[in-house]
Amino acid sequence: xxxxxxxxxxxxxxxxxxxxxxxxxxxxTDSLPYSATTGVGVHNSxxxxxxxxxxDALDSGAGMLELDVWTNVFGASWRVSHENPLGNNxxxxxxxxxxxxxxxxQNRDLGGCLSDIRVWHDANPGHRPVVLxxxxxxxxxxxxxxxxxxxxxxxxxxxxxxxxxxADLAGDRADLDQASQAGAWPTRAQxxxxxxxxxxxxxxxxxxxxxxxxxxxxxxxxxxxxxAAGRLREAAAFPAVHGVxxxxxxxxxxxxxxxxxxxxFDGDASAFVANGIDTxxxxxxxxxxxxxxxxxxxxxxxxxxxxxxxxRDRLTLLARRDASLISADWRSLPSVLSSVVPRGTAG
Numbered sequence: 001x002x003x004x005x006x007x008x009x010x011x012x013x014x015x016x017x018x019x020x021x022x023x024x025x026x027x028x029t030d031s032l033p034y035s036a037t038t039g040v041g042v043h044n045s046x047x048x049x050x051x052x053x054x055x056d057a058l059d060s061g062a063g064m065l066e067l068d069v070w071t072n073v074f075g076a077s078w079r080v081s082h083e084n085p086l087g088n089n090x091x092x093x094x095x096x097x098x099x100x101x102x103x104x105x106q107n108r109d110l111g112g113c114l115s116d117i118r119v120w121h122d123a124n125p126g127h128r129p130v131v132l133x134x135x136x137x138x139x140x141x142x143x144x145x146x147x148x149x150x151x152x153x154x155x156x157x158x159x160x161x162x163x164x165x166x167a168d169l170a171g172d173r174a175d176l177d178q179a180s181q182a183g184a185w186p187t188r189a190q191x192x193x194x195x196x197x198x199x200x201x202x203x204x205x206x207x208x209x210x211x212x213x214x215x216x217x218x219x220x221x222x223x224x225x226x227x228a229a230g231r232l233r234e235a236a237a238f239p240a241v242h243g244v245x246x247x248x249x250x251x252x253x254x255x256x257x258x259x260x261x262x263x264x265f266d267g268d269a270s271a272f273v274a275n276g277i278d279t280x281x282x283x284x285x286x287x288x289x290x291x292x293x294x295x296x297x298x299x300x301x302x303x304x305x306x307x308x309x310x311x312r313d314r315l316t317l318l319a320r321r322d323a324s325l326i327s328a329d330w331r332s333l334p335s336v337l338s339s340v341v342p343r344g345t346a347g
Contacts, residue, residue, distance in 0.1 A: 029340045034129060035185040035286040038319035038343045039063030040311075040336055041131065041327040043292065046080055046090040046113065048106065050331055054092045054113055055101035057331075058120045061338030064131040064290065064325045068202070069110055071146040072138050078110035078146060078154065085138065085204070088112075095119045114158035117195065121162045128338070129164070129191035131325060133266075133290070134237070136215040137202035148222035155197060155236035164194040166223055166261075167232045175227065175260035176238070180286045188340070197237035198290070200266050206242075216242060220258040240264035240290070244271035246278075266290040269297050273321055283322035283344045291318050294326040304329045311336040319343055 029037045041064025044050055045057040057065050067090075070079040074086055081089040093104040094112030098119060108115075121127065140147045155163060166176060168186075173179045201214040219239040226232045241249050244267035250259040265282060269291035272279055282289045294314050295303040301310045311330050318326045319341050330336055 029342060030189040031187055032342060033183065033185040033286070034188055034191050035180070035183070035288065035324065036343050037188060037340050038315065038323050039325050039340045040315060040330065040338075041065065041133070041290070041325050042331055042337065043327050043329050044068065044082060045331075046092065047082060048089075048091045050329065051091055053102045053106070054090070054116045055095075055120055057091070058117065058124075058130070060331060061128070061334050062130070062331075063128065063337070063340070064133055064327055066133040066135065066327070067110065067113060068135045068137050070137045071141040071144065073141060073144045078151075080108070080110050080113055092116050098123050111154060111158060114155065118158055118160075118162065121159070121193070121195070126192045128340075129188060129194050129196065131196045131198055131290075133198045133200065135200050135202045137204050138208070139202060139205035139211055139213070139215050140218055148219050149234075152234055152236040156234070159195060159236075162193065162195050163236055164191060164196045165233065166235045166238060169263075170227075170232060176223070176263045177260035177285075180263040183286055185286055198240050198264050198266065198288075199237050200240045200242045216240065216262070217253060217255075217258065220253070220261040221255070223261040224258050238264045238288075240266040240288075243267050244274075244277060246276045248281075264288045264290070266292065268292055269294045269318060269323070269326060272323070273297055273318075279322040280344075288324045289322055290325045290327065291321075291323040292327050294318055295328045295330075305332055306330065308333055308336060312339065315339060315341060 042062045043066055045065040046067050051057040067080055068082050070085045072085055079088050088107040088109055091106055092108040092113035093101055093116055094108040095101045095104050095116050101116060169184055170176055170179045171184060199215055199219055201216050205211050205214055216239045223235055226235050241262050250262050253259055265287055272291050295301050311333055322344050
């Protein structure tokens, strides 16, 4: 009897130690604030080479999915494509119901992609929170009817109550920065069934010498002005500071009044882990940090087909460096894409 008791106690102690030493499972992270966790996303998930249909990307378990959007005056809609500024080239089906998610053709505009997302959302109640990262390839085009307010209207019409909005984070505080620093982020469980839209300036926009009003500054100004007018609830997206810099990268904005509307930061993972970047600064303020090209951090691993252990080790490394999400093209590893670990203390 004594031997059995000692064996039972030893087994219990070993199990307790294992719980302490093992990274939290997804179920354990549900009770954590969204800002206190790290997940995995897929780069250019609208690409047919990545997933046959956008519904497959949604089914992958990834915590972030990306869309590239063109707005120039040479097209009649918000186009989704990597390289074609005049048309659509993507895996979206513009589904009206579940039966059409993979049987209604492809190459739809942003509205069609959002229709797929809404149909999938309705069919998967309580799904994981998903960041929809939109790269505005050539920026907003207000004169063509594709400015910030028009994007809000489209996102609201298609996704409605499935959106987690800036107003949801801000609450009764003056701006997003105050809310984030106060730890106002809901838990992952509270964000179940929600999409969070992040906007970044596009590669074409950033290289255009005639474009002095990039997506980040234009949308942050839009948020500031909506708040002043008592209409922040209309906003549907969060602008991100694109690129990495030591200290507070928002100092790049000469108009200090828009700086508090940035709590999303998006940049190359290798740059974030370089000397001189204090990533704890982001974590202490509960800011959202998306680290892209996670595979390139030294020692580099395969960007598409690493081993599962390599991908998990990279997730652990960047979670410790205060990433909120990391992204690569690890679409062949659904168990990794659906992984969520505590931010700052993973592993």
